[in-house]
Amino acid sequence: MMSTPPPLDTQFDPTTKTWSGPPENHDKSRQIGEYVLDVLKNAVNQDKIVQIFHETGERTSVREMYLKIVRIGLRLQKAGVQPGDVVSVISQVYPTTTAVLTAILAIGGVASFLDSSAVTYYKDEKNDLRRTKPKFIICDAGIVDEIMEFTDGQPIITYGDNGGKYPTMDDFLVNYEQEEEELIPAKFEQIDKVTAVIIPTSGTTGMPKLICLSHAMVLSHFFRPIVHYDSYELISLNNCPMFWISGVVASLQDLTELRTRIVTNLKSTPESIIELSLKYNVTDVFCNSAQFTGCAQLLQKIKTELPTIRAFSASGTTVPYHCVLELRKYFPNGYCMSGYGLSELAGIISIDIFGPEGSVGLLTKGMQLRIKDEDGGLLGPNETGYVWAKCESEFLDYLNNEPPRHLKFDDEGFINSFDIGYFDDDGFLYVTGRREDMLEFMHQPVYSTKIETILLSHPDVIDVCVVGVRVPPYFDIPTAIVVKEADSQVTAEDIHLWIKDKLPSDLYKLRGGIYFVDELPRTITGKVKKHLVKMQAFELYHESGTNIEDFKY
16 A cells, blocks of 8 residues: 655744744754764664665675764774864765765764865865865875865875875774774754755856755754655665765665665666666655656656655656656555755755645745745735745855855845745645746746746657747747657657647747757756756857747747
């Protein structure tokens, strides 16, 4: 029988015009590393497998994970890492990645996971290593020489052989002197004021911001309800990178719930997600929205059920509703779940399971949201404006106050998501687009996400991004960049005719054209780099010789 989804309820206060999720009710006195170590140390079954590394088949038990955390923590302390010091990790995932994260937090350090493909992009003071100023660096041996110009003599250890220049992770695990029980977690009086992790934003609009999240903020995510059945028996697959907040939170949450976590460096594609789910009888999948859509299209082709799935979840951007309906057909014992979140609030804000079409669900524990108009006025149900959010644990800051806090937060601690949305009368949240997704055509707003949703329902379209090409006096001319099925013969004219009667109004017609590409530029977290797509659309529009006056559809 299909598992029952968790109960959620969103309450609206008409006086303050604030929507709230259920209150938080967990212990807020302990830092994350201490909490994780206590769970592992006190687990009844110390032989329970909590991690499987797909590439080698290596299995890690509760006791083995505990010892790895302790040994790494002791060695980091011996290397001089003290509470408040930043430890930067620039690597693929390994059997010790979660242990490294937990060890850093346990000794009071600040974990900063960075994207290896982006860490050398900026050569000046904008470089992530120069901005975070780590006390210690852990990286892949293959990139150690590349990052040296951005370091300042910090100790370095590597995954893999580096020619004897630096210690390796194997040294940390083998060459230790103290007993494992001697690691004493750092104590903090106010865990809501102490930075636990520094996370880069996705960088869809330019240079990523670096977000400082407290122990309290990250810990609260563990208790935002996702599933309520016995998580001890879950087998989870979450290939989100560790420099994405969902990667950090999921790895820690899986460990505290003693789930069996599948870890791999396989490129996260619909094919690999389905393959691994079948191989390991996965019960809990988390992916980004692009992969979610891809899995729906793949399962529609291969007609394969995944009977062990209990929850198949996605976040990042809005999931097309027709993909949710399609995926449900292949999970006879589970359900699809999508969410809306912000990195500044440690991830998930709302969860949608069986909500109305277009909704991103009901609010999770500790969340408060408001809808404001352009002038900051508070709006009520069914009134569209900007989504402002906060949770019970206060957001600390952007690293080095970049961007300045006052540009994104109001005086009550609500952050402007720059997403556009509204709540209905039942407390369901709808996100209709982002500020940068709103085009202005003929002085009228056009929401690109509405066009994208319609295009994605076409059977030959597998990916799409709609942007505005600026042409006076029309301003933003709606233009679509489309990825179609490899064997598809569909033409731009076919799609124009297909969507003609499905668009909300005449303003939404793709007067800038439809252009086919092999793939869209995306961040590793699955978000489209719209600033690059806009450049691409501008070039394709002008190369095609398109004249808006000749538009005939």
